[in-house]
Amino acid sequence: MDEKDIFILRKLYENEYISGEELASYLNISRMAINKRIKSLKDLGYKIESTKKKGYELSDKDIIRVWEIRDYIQSSNLFKEFIYIDEVDSTNTYVKQNQQHFKNATVVYAERQTQGRGRLSRRWVDLEKGIKMSILLKLLLLDLEKIIPLTLFTGLVINRVLRKYGVNSFIKWSNDIYLNGKKICGILSELSGEVEGLGSIIIGIGINVNAKSVPEDIKDIATTLKAETSQDFDRTRLIIDILIEFERDLSNFDKYGFSYFRDEYKSFCINLGKEILINGERMLCRDIGENGELVCEKDGKIIEISSGEVTIRF
Ligand code: BTN
Structure with a gap:
């Protein structure tokens, strides 16, 4: 998916209907080229209907609004870039392999992961309408002792945001988020680069958001926000709120370490x-x-x- 596709999705999101002619003239490309793009967006899973005389309609608006996240990134003092990918093996692997091309504090998001990885070499089951993203923090003087607290801090931030949304979530040490006794979020942090040299930390975050249910084989241990609350969550807003909260307190983490957050962590630790x-x-x-x-x-x-x-x- 390229920038033109993101533009088309934005127009579809913001309008009830939009005609192919309008899209073609905005993008200065042919009507045929729009048809092709709409077809490949549909192949990627976007629900786009076309009605004669009215035009195209996005019938399922639960999409990631890349433009809104990028607006926030532009105003952020920490985050530098937001990369959206439709499908990838694992966002952590992708960041690890391509990090030399990425700026410090890049966020990579994927709508689907084919080989999502969990802690302890487990798999991370790919659920539709979830959040799968990795934050790359570069140029850190690698300190093995910091990676665990930083991951705990990330879990705490996500729990804080969920609680602001009214979700009764808890943290299971070290950094799983639980709701009603089942896991809704996991974090996989990976160090990359020379130990004691300059390197990076990749913080991979997986949240089960709007899928109605989880597959049978994990249903006793995992769940989704939607399954537990019967509500749909705005995934774009959730991503932005997590990044805002992460940015807001990262300097306190840097200055004071985990001990600054310890009481809050303890109060939610099951x-x-x-x-x-x-x-x-x-x-x-x-x-x-x-x-x-x-x-x-x-x-x-x-x-x-x-x-x-x-x-x-x-
Ligand atoms: C765990 O609880 O075991 C950690 C799960 C981490 C899953 C996320 S999804 C985005 C990122 N990419 C991966 O392959 N894994 C992490």
Whole structure:
């Protein structure tokens, strides 16, 4: 999809009907060229109807309004670019492979991922009408100790935005967002570049938003915002609000680290006080440490955990 296609989508979004002639004259291309573009947009899954004498109509308006996100990016002091892709293997992989061409603080969004990746080499199931995006933060003096807290910070920001929307979401350590006991959002942060040299962090965010349901094989562990609330969410607004909130507090994260957000994190963390299984070992979750580590108790001993798979026993 190129800039002309984005323009066509914008016109379709903003008008009830728009004729092929009008689109052709706006873009200074032939009527035939418009037909071709409309056909390939339909092939990509956009629901475009045509009615004689009226013109084209976008019958499903749940699309990403790239132009609005770019307007925000232009006014942002942090984010530099928003790249929209219809289909890609994984936005994290794509950013990793192409980062030399991208500016610091580029956001890459994909409407579909064919090989979405999760933590611990798991897959990330691609649901329609979700959010799958990666934020590239470049030129960081790579500090392995920062990546975990930065990912926790990102989870906290997303939880904060969802709560502003009235969603009763919680954080499951380290950075899953849960709603009604099931996962709605996961974050995969990856370091790339030389350790202790200049490199980058790629923060991949997957949110299950407007799909009506999740596939049978994950239905006991995952859900979507729509399935839980019976509401449709404006994905464009959600993306912008997450980026705004991330930008707003990133300087505090830089200055003070995770400890600045620790109380807020703790107040939404569902692990605290629960018995949990970490890599098969049963422990009691006591606290979240200054750098976001999970502080557990096992056989009277305190153990700090900074990564691993956590299963909660409610
Ligand atoms: C997890 O909970 O295991 C992390 C899931 C992360 C999924 C997102 S979707 C966008 C980005 N691209 C990927 O391949 N993964 C992340």
